[in-house]
Amino acid sequence: xxxxDDLKLYHVGSxxxxxxxxxxxxxxxxxxxxxxxxxxxxxxxxxxxxTAEQMVxxxxxxxxxxxxxxxxxxxxxxxxxxxxxxxx
Amino acid sequence: xxxxxxDSLSRSQQAFFLLLRSGLWECDIxxxxxFPLSQQEWDDVFHMAGSQTVQGLVYRGFQHLPDDxxxxxxxxxxxxxxxxxxxxxxxxxxxxxxxxxQMLDKEGLQPFLQKGLAVAQYYEHPELRVNGDIDWYLxxxxxxxxVLPWLEHQGYQPECHSDGSISFTHEGTEVELHRQxxxxxxxxxxxxxxxxxxxxxxxxxxxLSDTRVRVPAPIATLILLNAHLMKHAFTVGVGLRQFxxxxxxxxxxxxxxxxxxxxxxxxxxGLWQWSRLMHRFLISYLGMPADELPSPTPAYPHDCQxxxxxxxxxxxxxxxxxxxxxxxxxxxxxxxxxRQIIGRLPFSLRYAPVEMMCKMVALA
Numbered sequence: 489x490x491x492x493d494d495l496k497l498y499h500v501g502s503x504x505x506x507x508x509x510x511x512x513x514x515x516x517x518x519x520x521x522x523x524x525x526x527x528x529x530x531x532x533x534x535x536x537x538x539t540a541e542q543m544v545x546x547x548x549x550x551x552x553x554x555x556x557x558x559x560x561x562x563x564x565x566x567x568x569x570x571x572x573x574x575x576x
Numbered sequence: 577x578x579x580x581x582x583d584s585l586s587r588s589q590q591a592f593f594l595l596l597r598s599g600l601w602e603c604d605i606x607x608x609x610x611f612p613l614s615q616q617e618w619d620d621v622f623h624m625a626g627s628q629t630v631q632g633l634v635y636r637g638f639q640h641l642p643d644d645x646x647x648x649x650x651x652x653x654x655x656x657x658x659x660x661x662x663x664x665x666x667x668x669x670x671x672x673x674x675x676x677x678q679m680l681d682k683e684g685l686q687p688f689l690q691k692g693l694a695v696a697q698y699y700e701h702p703e704l705r706v707n708g709d710i711d712w713y714l715x716x717x718x719x720x721x722x723v724l725p726w727l728e729h730q731g732y733q734p735e736c737h738s739d740g741s742i743s744f745t746h747e748g749t750e751v752e753l754h755r756q757x758x759x760x761x762x763x764x765x766x767x768x769x770x771x772x773x774x775x776x777x778x779x780x781x782x783x784l785s786d787t788r789v790r791v792p793a794p795i796a797t798l799i800l801l802n803a804h805l806m807k808h809a810f811t812v813g814v815g816l817r818q819f820x821x822x823x824x825x826x827x828x829x830x831x832x833x834x835x836x837x838x839x840x841x842x843x844x845x846g847l848w849q850w851s852r853l854m855h856r857f858l859i860s861y862l863g864m865p866a867d868e869l870p871s872p873t874p875a876y877p878h879d880c881q882x883x884x885x886x887x888x889x890x891x892x893x894x895x896x897x898x899x900x901x902x903x904x905x906x907x908x909x910x911x912x913x914x915r916q917i918i919g920r921l922p923f924s925l926r927y928a929p930v931e932m933m934c935k936m937v938a939l940a
Contacts, residue, residue, distance in 0.1 A: 496663075498656050500639060501646045505653065507660040519653055 489566070491534045492576045497527060506530070506574070520572060525551065526565060540566055584881075588613070588620035589888065595621065596630055597863040599637030600820055601827075602700045606863075611645040618647040622654065627891035628816040631658045632704025659704060666703040669693060672749050673710050674787035680753075683726065686715040687790065690754065690800060691821070694782060694791040698824035706817060709743075709750035713757045713792070720755055738938075757792065758800045759807055760845060761934035768844040769799065794833040798870075799841055801825055806850045809883065810924035810932060811917050813890035819857060823864045835870040842871070849875070850927040856880045875927075882923065914939055 494510035504527035506520040522530065525547075532546055540562050547558040569575050585593070591610045598605045613621065625634040635655045638646065646652060673693050680687040690711040696702035714720065720742050727734040732744040742753045758769045773796050781788040792800065801822050808814035842848045848871075856874035858864035861884060866874075874880075917924075917935065924932045 496660065498659065500652050500656055501641075501643045503649065503652050503656075505656050507656065509660060509664055519656060 489539065490537050490576050491530070491569075492574055495534070495574055497522070497530050497534070499527065504530075520574070529562075529565070584885075586620075588617045589624070591617060592621045592624045592634065593861060595634045595637030596625075596816065596820075597637070598640045599630075599633035599635065600823065600862060602636065603640070603863075605637070605640050608641075608645065611641065613645075613647070615648060615651075618651050622651070624888075628887075629706040629891075630815075630817050630820060631655075632662050632701065632706065633820060635659050636701060636704060662706065663703045665707065666696070666705075668747075669707045669710075669749065670784045672747055672751075673789065674785040676710060676712070676746055676751055677784075677787060677789045679730070680712060680714070685723065685753075687712040687753075688715060688757070689782065689789050689791045690757070691804065693784060693789075694797070695801065695821045695825060697782060698821070698828040709752055710746070711752045711754060713754050715757075720753055723753060757796060758803045758845070760803050760931060761938050762846060762930045763934075765845045765931065768841075772841045772844060773799075794829040795838055795841065798825060798829065798833065798838060799845065799847070802842070802847050802851060802854070803845070805854060806847060806928060806931070809850075809854075809886075810920055810928060811935065812913050813916070814887060815891045816862075816887060819854070819862060819887070822854065823858045823862050826858070826864065826868050826870075830868045838870045846928055846930050853879055853883065853927055857883055879923070879926075 492508075494508060496507050496509050498505045498507060504522040504524065506522060508518050528550065529543060529546065533543065540559070543562045543566075544555060544558045547553055547562065548555055551558075553561075566575065587610055591613055594605050594607060594610065597603070621634065622631075625631045635658060638655070647655070670693060673689065677687055677689070690713050692707055692710055693702070696705040696707065699705055714723070720736075720740060723742060724734055724736065727742070727744055732746070734742050734744040736742055739759075740755050744751055756766065757773070758766075760766055760769065780791045780793050782791045783789075791797070801818075805814060805818050805822055808818065839848075842851050851871055852875040855864075855866075855869050855871055856877065857880050858869070859866050859874060860877065860880055917932075917939070921932060921936075
């Protein structure tokens, strides 16, 4: 899997927002909000190929979370990213 | 940072200037007493940033606030969409500038980039500067008559203008070709520019989309930005973006030019009195460090406040003035412009008498 090129993460105050830079005019409906942990994952994997298991391992190493919880969260997040066309 | 606040500024306007200065210099906000702003005040700031085409700077500015003084989430998203749009436009603009440079250079027209992206590079975040059109100065061309059929042959529909410049549209962006590096009306001042700069305006380049584009040398850049600012301030109107451009140029080029030579050039080109007023404006409202300016004697605060009111009322190139919105047709707008210039003569004649007289002759 790979996060699509031309998606850019903006960190403004406490907000993390992803914008599709390849689209025409950026309307607010094309923005995708993230929490801090998801944004950290994005930063770690946005420019490389990755698997869900690599993300799970990264989450376990970075945060105090067990593998089952991390796997559940990662799979759910990947489904959402796919649904929004953010993964190539 | 020296500042002279105008007591007539509203809370929203004062907050707007604090954010603008913070974004312009990428520095902490000097006074939090106006914050938090209400939803309406943030809307006002957003509107002012748009009408003055400084959205990118204000977007950078409010990021120097602590999180609890931020605008609402929906307003933050609004700013993020603007920032993303500006970044996209910047990438396109770089490519279009590089493309048109290659096209003109290949034809042997010796193009120099004026303003636009050449100025954007003076900012901490060039990608967040609002860009207008692409201006090229064609070196050594007494007339652009021969360029017209060549552009038509390339498939463009060029237009000639009364000042001898030519414009055409390239991939949706207006491109202008000029035969004057510095936009002054007085023949004496034009001659002075030619004598002062000689061939000394050449030699600098800027890398855009893998293309090395020629830009004017520092002293020529400052004179052309200054003359452009003055011309618009005394004619159709000018917005804060042009003052920000001037401030960033002074800041970035500080110690890259001979300040006494620039002061002499301002005197000989009729820009000296105006420069004193403009410098006062930069210091008072944009927080420009006075020691980075070539002239240490700024003009009276009273006229500076008058200029500020005009800038806030009219916005970018006067496009937010009431008359512009009511009468946006070429003929009617020209009448308004002439009336506007005449109405400003008592003010403008104090600062640029020769230029304004020549402007009136040219208009007649």
